[in-house]
Amino acid sequence: MAIIERVFSGVQPTGNLHLGNYLGALVNFVKLQATHNCIYCVVDLHAITVPVSVWGGPDELRRNTREVTAAFIASGIDPKKQIIFNQSQVAEHAELAWVFNCVARLGWLNRMTQFKEKAGKDRENASIGLYDYPVLMASDILVYRATHVPVGEDQKQHLELARDIAQKFNNDFSESIAAHSKSSEGFFPLPEPVITGPATRVMSLRDGTKKMSKSDPSDYSRINLTDDADAIAQKIRKAKTDPEPLPSEEKGLETRAEADNLVGIYAALADKPKSEILSEFGGAQFSGFKSNLVDLAVAKLSPIAAEMKRLTADAAYVDSVLADGAARARAVASETMSAVKDIVGFIHRK
Ligand code: TYM
16 A cells, blocks of 8 residues: 555634634645645544533534534635545544554653643543543544644644654554565655644734633634624734834744734735735834734635535535545545554454
8 A cells, every 4th residue: 555645634623713723724724735635624532532511512512513614614625625524423533543552652642741731730630532632633644644734833742643653553563564565665654744834823812922722711812713803803903912013024023922923813814924024014003003904804704704604504514524525534544444454463354
């Protein structure tokens, strides 16, 4: 089985999809479809790693799964050309995760900073699933033997773990892999993170040192993809800034977290480098810059919000996209899983 270039990425259906998800991930998902076969997954198995009270229960999970699917489509991903599906419909993700649980080392998982952040002080009470989260994520990617993974910067460490797991599997089973595939190439590719653009880490609008996140209690900290034009305008106008005018060069942003964040957002929405935005707005006051940013954000995001609203009202259509995507995903995943069973030594029906 030769390795071919393939893109995989996932988004959790935990509500409040925001500008960080859009600029850090979805924009790149859309771009990559011009050059690659892409698989985009709503990772519902990951969503339930936090307490039920946090992910909201079955109705909320169904609603959020459809909302993320709608966001994929509304952002411009073509569900006919690419694969869009929800993770729990393809059992091979969980099946490969078990094999990887026996490849990954406890020491590797103990280093995961996101677990430490999410588990907080009450670590004894965190679910095993939350701890094991990055192993399932490695399975998501590798069950399709994907080579490229577009994500925001916060997922970098998880991607490194996926590479370590792929490498260790390839080493542990090298002889069996050679016999199976009649080649000296490793069975799993080492997936590469694709972390590109001026907004790989979008920060809170209230505090430039904190990541924009779905769990921030203040709704003013983030622009939600479902926000209407008034909400977008209000949030940008209230966004924290500093008293200085904008600099004309990027190094002038180094110690100005909030200014840096707003310029990054502008650049990403305009699909231009930050330097170009600064040559346009260098010396300007924030009030003027913010008005331009409101216009740009509303122009780019309102059509997406409207399309999401239209699509989420049609649950039958969204569910049919997921079912069709899952069938196509399963065809690839089952082939990988069958090879993995041969490689590991599990007897199975062929
Ligand atoms: P999730 O659902 O938290 O976020 C989805 C994507 O949005 C990016 N992102 C951001 N980018 C820039 N600035 C921000 N403030 C910001 N917040 C979120 C995330 O980096 C991500 O790309 N573990 C993943 C989901 C996942 C996955 C996978 C991703 C499961 N399996 C396999 C890739 C491959 C997550 O929790 O993303």
